[in-house]
Amino acid sequence: MTYRTWLYRLIFVACLGGLLSTSASADDLPKLSLQTPQGGLRLNELRGQVVYVDFWASWCVPCRKSFPWMNQIHNRYNKDGLKIVAINLDKDTNLARKFLADYPANFTVAFDPDGLSAQHFKVQGMPSSYLIDRQGKIHARHIGFKEADDSVYETEIKQLLATP
Amino acid sequence: MSSRVPRVLGISILLGTLSACSFQPVQPWEHDLLAQKKMQLQPSAVDAALDEHTYFSKEASRGGAGAGGGGCGCN
Amino acid sequence: MGDADYTLEFRADHWVGRFQAMASPCEVLMDVEQEAQARELTQIAHAEALRIEHKFSRYRQDNIVHRIHRAQGEAVEVDPETAALLDFAGQCYTLSEGLFDITSGVLRQVWRFDGSDRLPTTAAVKKILPRIGWEKIRWQRPRLCLPAGMEIDFGGIGKEYAVDKTLQLLRARTTASVLVNFGGDLVTSGPRRHGQGWIVGVENPTTVVDNPPLQSHCEFELNQGGVATSGDSKRFLLKRGVRYSHILNPRTGWPIPDAPRAVTVTAATCTDAGILATLAMLHGKQAEQFLQTQHTPYWCIR
Amino acid sequence: MQLTKKNPLAIRQALAFSTAALLGHASPPAHAADNRDWEVDSAIMFYQETGRVSATEPILRLRMDRGDDHFLTLKFVADTLTGASPNGAIPTSSAQTFSGPSGTAGYTTPANSVPLDPTFHDARYAFNAEWEQPAGSASKSIYGVNFSTETDYQSIGLSATYNFDFNQHDTTLTTGIAANADSVQPIGGTPLGLSTVVATPAGGGKNEGEGGGGEAKFNINKHVYDLLLGITQVMSRQDLVQFNINAGKESGYLTDPYKILSVVDTNGALIFPDPYVHEKRPDNRGRMAFYSQWSHQFTSDVLRLAVRHYSDTWGISSNTLDAHYRLELGQRQYLEPHYRYYKQTAADFYHTSLRSSDLAGLNYASADYRLADMSSKTLGLKYGLLVGKRSEVAIRVETITQHARPSEVIGVQNQQILLPDIKASIIQLNYSTVF
Numbered sequence: 001m002t003y004r005t006w007l008y009r010l011i012f013v014a015c016l017g018g019l020l021s022t023s024a025s026a027d028d029l030p031k032l033s034l035q036t037p038q039g040g041l042r043l044n045e046l047r048g049q050v051v052y053v054d055f056w057a058s059w060c061v062p063c064r065k066s067f068p069w070m071n072q073i074h075n076r077y078n079k080d081g082l083k084i085v086a087i088n089l090d091k092d093t094n095l096a097r098k099f100l101a102d103y104p105a106n107f108t109v110a111f112d113p114d115g116l117s118a119q120h121f122k123v124q125g126m127p128s129s130y131l132i133d134r135q136g137k138i139h140a141r142h143i144g145f146k147e148a149d150d151s152v153y154e155t156e157i158k159q160l161l162a163t164p
Numbered sequence: 165m166s167s168r169v170p171r172v173l174g175i176s177i178l179l180g181t182l183s184a185c186s187f188q189p190v191q192p193w194e195h196d197l198l199a200q201k202k203m204q205l206q207p208s209a210v211d212a213a214l215d216e217h218t219y220f221s222k223e224a225s226r227g228g229a230g231a232g233g234g235g236c237g238c239n
Numbered sequence: 240m241g242d243a244d245y246t247l248e249f250r251a252d253h254w255v256g257r258f259q260a261m262a263s264p265c266e267v268l269m270d271v272e273q274e275a276q277a278r279e280l281t282q283i284a285h286a287e288a289l290r291i292e293h294k295f296s297r298y299r300q301d302n303i304v305h306r307i308h309r310a311q312g313e314a315v316e317v318d319p320e321t322a323a324l325l326d327f328a329g330q331c332y333t334l335s336e337g338l339f340d341i342t343s344g345v346l347r348q349v350w351r352f353d354g355s356d357r358l359p360t361t362a363a364v365k366k367i368l369p370r371i372g373w374e375k376i377r378w379q380r381p382r383l384c385l386p387a388g389m390e391i392d393f394g395g396i397g398k399e400y401a402v403d404k405t406l407q408l409l410r411a412r413t414t415a416s417v418l419v420n421f422g423g424d425l426v427t428s429g430p431r432r433h434g435q436g437w438i439v440g441v442e443n444p445t446t447v448v449d450n451p452p453l454q455s456h457c458e459f460e461l462n463q464g465g466v467a468t469s470g471d472s473k474r475f476l477l478k479r480g481v482r483y484s485h486i487l488n489p490r491t492g493w494p495i496p497d498a499p500r501a502v503t504v505t506a507a508t509c510t511d512a513g514i515l516a517t518l519a520m521l522h523g524k525q526a527e528q529f530l531q532t533q534h535t536p537y538w539c540i541r
Numbered sequence: 542m543q544l545t546k547k548n549p550l551a552i553r554q555a556l557a558f559s560t561a562a563l564l565g566h567a568s569p570p571a572h573a574a575d576n577r578d579w580e581v582d583s584a585i586m587f588y589q590e591t592g593r594v595s596a597t598e599p600i601l602r603l604r605m606d607r608g609d610d611h612f613l614t615l616k617f618v619a620d621t622l623t624g625a626s627p628n629g630a631i632p633t634s635s636a637q638t639f640s641g642p643s644g645t646a647g648y649t650t651p652a653n654s655v656p657l658d659p660t661f662h663d664a665r666y667a668f669n670a671e672w673e674q675p676a677g678s679a680s681k682s683i684y685g686v687n688f689s690t691e692t693d694y695q696s697i698g699l700s701a702t703y704n705f706d707f708n709q710h711d712t713t714l715t716t717g718i719a720a721n722a723d724s725v726q727p728i729g730g731t732p733l734g735l736s737t738v739v740a741t742p743a744g745g746g747k748n749e750g751e752g753g754g755g756e757a758k759f760n761i762n763k764h765v766y767d768l769l770l771g772i773t774q775v776m777s778r779q780d781l782v783q784f785n786i787n788a789g790k791e792s793g794y795l796t797d798p799y800k801i802l803s804v805v806d807t808n809g810a811l812i813f814p815d816p817y818v819h820e821k822r823p824d825n826r827g828r829m830a831f832y833s834q835w836s837h838q839f840t841s842d843v844l845r846l847a848v849r850h851y852s853d854t855w856g857i858s859s860n861t862l863d864a865h866y867r868l869e870l871g872q873r874q875y876l877e878p879h880y881r882y883y884k885q886t887a888a889d890f891y892h893t894s895l896r897s898s899d900l901a902g903l904n905y906a907s908a909d910y911r912l913a914d915m916s917s918k919t920l921g922l923k924y925g926l927l928v929g930k931r932s933e934v935a936i937r938v939e940t941i942t943q944h945a946r947p948s949e950v951i952g953v954q955n956q957q958i959l960l961p962d963i964k965a966s967i968i969q970l971n972y973s974t975v976f
Contacts, residue, residue, distance in 0.1 A: 037337070038374035059199040062610075065577075071555050075562035078326060079319075079380050089193035104555045106330035118193050124709055125192045143678065146609045190775045192709050197778055202843045202867055202875075203836055205773065205783055210584040210600045210971065211923075211937070213618065217598070218588065218967070222943060224885055224912050225851040225859040227767060227787040228832030230702075230717070323563050330559040334552060403564050510560045511553070518552070533553065 029136040030120045034087060034110035041110055043117070044136070046083050050160045051132040054086040055118055058099035060126040066145040067103040073154065074107040080161045081134075087112050089126075129153075133160050206230075245285050247278055253431075256281025260288035261398050263422025267409070270416040270431045280412060284405045284419060291401040295324070295393040297344070304391065312387040314377075322380050324393060324400065331396070331514055332373040338521045339514070340373050343489035344392030350494075352485040356478040364492040371489050399467050399513035402426050406509075418461070419509075426465035426509040436462035441503050441538050459536070465509030469516035470501030470540070486520045497524040503538040504530065577606040578975050586969040593657060593963070594624035610681065616669040618689075625657035629800040629820060629908035631894050632656065632957045633811055639801075640738070641729075655961060658799065665691040680705040685719075693798075696723040702769070715771035715785070723763040727798030731761055734821025735906060738801050763793035779839075785832040796822045802908040803894040809952030812897050820907040822890065828853035843867040856889035857912065872927075879921035879939065888912040893947035893959050910960055915945040921967070932974035939967040 056063040084107035088096040125143040245258035254277030349359035377384035476483040484498040506512035582602040650656040667689035685700040698721035771785035834847040852858035890905035921939030
């Protein structure tokens with residue numbers, strides 16, 4: 001699929017997502033389609049799982065620290081139904097690929113160079129993470145990544161995984 | 165002194181408004197260029213420290229760019 | 240399990256148990272005194288090796304792999320162990336940016352590495368490609384949905400996994416130092432009684448075929464962790480002086496150019512070592528460069 | 542092949558997690574701490590004024606990530622000065638002889654030359670530590686201490702800065718305070734301001750009080766206070782603007798104990814037998830600086846423009862323009878031309894030389910060219926090369942030309958170049974890395 005087709009699809013889906021979000025849907029997972037190395041990914045299709053959405057960029061220093069942690073969390077809780085989606089917001093996706101070479105991810109990485117998903121989630125700082133429950137509601141949000149709060153994030157995830 | 169201050173204030177405000185022509189909020193994820201070292205207020209801390217010391221020893225003025233800094237007996 | 244399935248031998252200061260599994264000679268070296276204990280450990284190792292072989296072999300008709308292949312696109316619910324292996328395979332796929340892919344086994348239908356010059360046609364390879372790609376699999380614990388016509392093959396990780404798993408079982412039975420070696424992929428639980436490690440030999444596969452014997456064997460002392468080898472000198476094609484290695488790029492369906500003939504790596508576990516060795520092979524010409532930055536002993540043979 | 546670019550150690554780390562999950566081992570502990578960077582910044586500067594002082598100044602700066610936005614920054618500077626510097630006296634048509642500070646040899650300046658004190662040499666060592674920590678979610682505090690020492694001068698200081706971000710991190714307000722306590726121990730004692738320079742140096746600072754205010758109080762301490770208010774605004778993805786106001790107050794011994802003035806008659810010739818007096822400056826100085834900076838990134842080049850207006854209660858006001866242009870040469874090299882222009886008015890009490898008739902009515906006087914009506918121009922070029930992934934080497938070459946104007950040229954002084962231009966050149970080598 002060419003880049004342009006992708007762009008059109010993103011724009012179309014974004015408009016759609018915007019319409020739907022105003023129509024009294026209690027769902028925080030947008031219908032946005034995101035590009036991943038494994039193909040397209042729609043966040044709303046992840047409903048039913050606990051989703052950890054992380055917004056990151058190659059130039060964001062704390063993001064470097066969050067990646068090893070997310071690798072670990074993915075390994076620990078993926079089998080219990082946790083889905084980590086790290087959405088990259090670099091304008092130049094190549095910079096993100098270089099970052100991934102230094103900080104490899106074993107969870108899902110998606111690319112959103114136009115920042116549509118970040119707008120949807122009203123991202124306030126980099127990195128930002130959103131923990132979303134099985135019903136698609138935002139359960140917790142964090143701006144920045146603090147090593148000291150590692151265990152807090154993990155506890156939140158564990159609690160949410162334990163909730164049907 | 166009194167006549168100089170407002171003029172410089174004027175320059176600074178002008179500088180601000182010039183850029184403000186195209187002003188719209190920059191989203192947190194659009195800080196990519198600003199995050200580069202070369203876009204920092206002081207891209208090289210050692211250059212800045214050496215410059216500050218050099219000009220402090222050769223000229224009568226000091227300060228402006230930041231607070232702090234070590235004293236020396238060179239002026 | 241009868242006595243004929245394995246042999247036990249006391250060698251100077253340790254016991255060696257031997258058996259055949261996963262199409263390879265397997266051995267367990269045990270730093271124990273009692274024959275009974277050595278026998279028990281060997282039996283455990285043998286049973287585990289056979290269990291994993293049966294469970295993940297693609298040649299059997301009674302295992303999970305067969306069930307997955309037979310499902311023809313339907314979802315299959317898998318057990319936790321298979322799920323862990325699938326997770327691991329997915330992570331290796333991501334880490335290698337798609338070069339390590341357990342669905343690439345179908346390429347065997349066109350590539351037969353028998354030392355001959357029979358290369359497949361470009362068209363034949365191209366025809367296989369749509370049936371390859373981990374990203375086409377829908378894997379959501381515990382359900383796996385493999386599109387019809389595709390296959391998964393745990394061959395790239397199964398033996399190393401079996402080595403590590405076996406060591407885990409043995410460790411639960413003894414604190415003595417043991418070494419598990421399944422066809423050259425091995426791991427040890429730690430230093431031996433007197434502080435020294437196990438002496439491990441690295442075979443140079445090039446001596447076997449077309450090269451004059453180089454240094455055929457080198458030995459080193461292994462105190463901790465695993466060793467694994469990727470590459471096999473008997474599996475290649477040779478056409479117009481170009482050697483086609485059996486390391487295939489799942490994206491193109493063609494061999495990785497300039498891959499070493501064999502890479503042996505040491506790491507914390509046998510599984511780690513196996514993946515690192517495979518990744519090194521996938522680096523082709525840059526294999527040594529990659530290995531040098533690993534800060535771990537390796538042997539790279541071209 | 543993409544794979545080649547992967548950081549192998551990171552691969553091993555990620556693999557270790559995956560294998561641990563596969564084999565059911567306990568996962569290795571979180572590795573966030575492994576990504577804590579140490580930034581090392583170092584440089585050595587060679588400074589040479591034509592015919593005058595030269596200095597070698599190495600600097601080392603270490604910024605350590607202590608996790609969660611806590612940073613410790615340490616900075617060491619050494620500064621070795623050799624060579625001669627002007628003592629404040631004017632050149633004359635005949636040779637002049639000066640006594641050095643107590644116990645040191647005197648020196649003679651040839652006719653028609655600017656008197657330079659050749660005994661001037663010193664080594665200065667400075668240490669600075671800063672601790673940066675977050676204060677709430679959108680702000681941070683930086684606390685600093687600094688020490689510096691040289692033969693006759695010690696300084697100790699504290700500083701605190703508070704930054705507050707708002708507007709989605711597009712706007713930052715900065716407030717800072719700094720206080721320094723310095724002490725001066727002039728070699729040969731503290732001379733009494735505006736007193737005659739005695740031909741035979743007296744020990745222990747017991748110069749005869751004469752002329753000027755005749756103060757007997759020798760305050761050899763100096764206090765410096767600074768207040769800073771600033772705002773930094775992101776204007777666009779490519780523009781950053783900063784505006785600062787900096788108020789400062791200095792009090793105590795602000796005089797240069799080694800500087801003298803020539804005392805002349807109505808025709809501009811030196812008065813004998815006592816042609817020189819020690820300088821004296823007010824013991825208070827209030828100053829204000831308005832500083833504005835604009836950084837703009839073009840496609841990849843960056844223009845950094847700074848202007849400053851400064852004025853103080855000594856009557857000095859100055860304007861500075863500082864411009865850097867970073868020209869990217871591909872991905873790994875850059876060239877950075879630098880231009881700086883500086884212009885100041887003279888201090889109220891600056892006198893290139895003193896008429897003997899004026900001496901009695903003066904409270905303060907200095908002939909230090911640095912307090913004169915003066916302009917200074919800097920041209921520089923820096924070349925930087927990125928080495929590997931996280932290191933950089935750079936070389937910087939600069940020339941500084943200072944042109945000062947005498948406050949007054951009296952009689953025969955017009956046969957002299959009272960304040961010749963000062964030319965300085967700088968070569969600096971930088972190395973920085975992250976590990």
